[in-house]
Amino acid sequence: MSEGxxxxxxxxxxxxxxxxxxxxxxxxxxxxxxxLSSDAVDRIVSTYEDEIGPLNGARVxxxxxxxxxxxxxxxxxxxxxxxxxxxxxxxxxxxxxxxxNTPTDHHLVVCTLCSCxxxxxxxxxxxxxxxxxxxxxxxxxxxxxLREEFDLDLDDGIEIHVHDSTSELRYMVLPQRxxxxxxxxxxxxxxxxxxxxxxxVARLGE
Ligand code: FE
Numbered sequence: 001m002s003e004g005x006x007x008x009x010x011x012x013x014x015x016x017x018x019x020x021x022x023x024x025x026x027x028x029x030x031x032x033x034x035x036l037s038s039d040a041v042d043r044i045v046s047t048y049e050d051e052i053g054p055l056n057g058a059r060v061x062x063x064x065x066x067x068x069x070x071x072x073x074x075x076x077x078x079x080x081x082x083x084x085x086x087x088x089x090x091x092x093x094x095x096x097x098x099x100x101n102t103p104t105d106h107h108l109v110v111c112t113l114c115s116c117x118x119x120x121x122x123x124x125x126x127x128x129x130x131x132x133x134x135x136x137x138x139x140x141x142x143x144x145x146l147r148e149e150f151d152l153d154l155d156d157g158i159e160i161h162v163h164d165s166t167s168e169l170r171y172m173v174l175p176q177r178x179x180x181x182x183x184x185x186x187x188x189x190x191x192x193x194x195x196x197x198x199x200x201v202a203r204l205g206e
C-alpha cells in the first residue's frame with residue numbers, strides 16, 4: 001500500500017483484514033451451518049491456552065542446549081526435531097524454522113500481515129504480538145521497539161534479524177543458554193526458557 005494512492009475506505013479495509021473479525025465471522029457461519037459446534041471451538045482454544053502454552057518450545061530449547069546433535073537436527077529440520085519430543089505438529093499446515101541467537105546475532109519474529117505464530121510450540125500468541133504497532137515497528141525500527149517496549153537494549157554490535165512469519169512458515173527463536181547454567185539439568189533449564197525469549201523480544205539472563 002503506497003501513501004496517497006489509496007482510494008479504499010481504510011476502516012473497511014481494516015475490518016475485512018482483521019483476523020479476529022474474520023475468525024469470528026467464519027465461526028458463526030460454521031456453527032449456523034451446523035458444521036462445527038461452539039463446544040469444539042472452546043475445546044481447541046483451551047487446549048492451546050492451558051495445555052500447550054510455551055512449554056513445548058521450552059522443552060525443545062532445553063534439549064538443544066544440552067544435546068548438540070539435537071541442536072543440529074533442530075536447526076536443519078525443526079519439525080522433525082520437535083516431533084522427536086512427542087510434540088504433535090501438523091506438517092501439512094505448519095512449517096517451522098528455528099533461528100539461533102548468538103553473541104552477535106539476534107532474531108526477532110513478527111507476522112506483519114496478521115498473527116501467524118508457531119502454535120504447536122508456543123501456544124497462543126500474546127495480545128501485543130497481534131497489534132499493528134508491534135507488527136509495523138518490528139520491521140521499521142526493531143532496535144527501538146525492543147528498547148522502548150520490551151526493555152531490551154541490544155548492544156550496537158549485535159545485528160538484529162527480523163523474520164516475517166506466514167501461514168506456511170512460522171519461526172521460533174533458539175535463545176542463547178544463559179551463563180552460569182552449566183550444572184543445571186535439562187528439566188531445570190526448561191524452567192528458564194520464556195515465551196518472550198522464543199519470540200525474540202527478550203534475551204535470557206540479561
Ligand atoms: Fe499472520
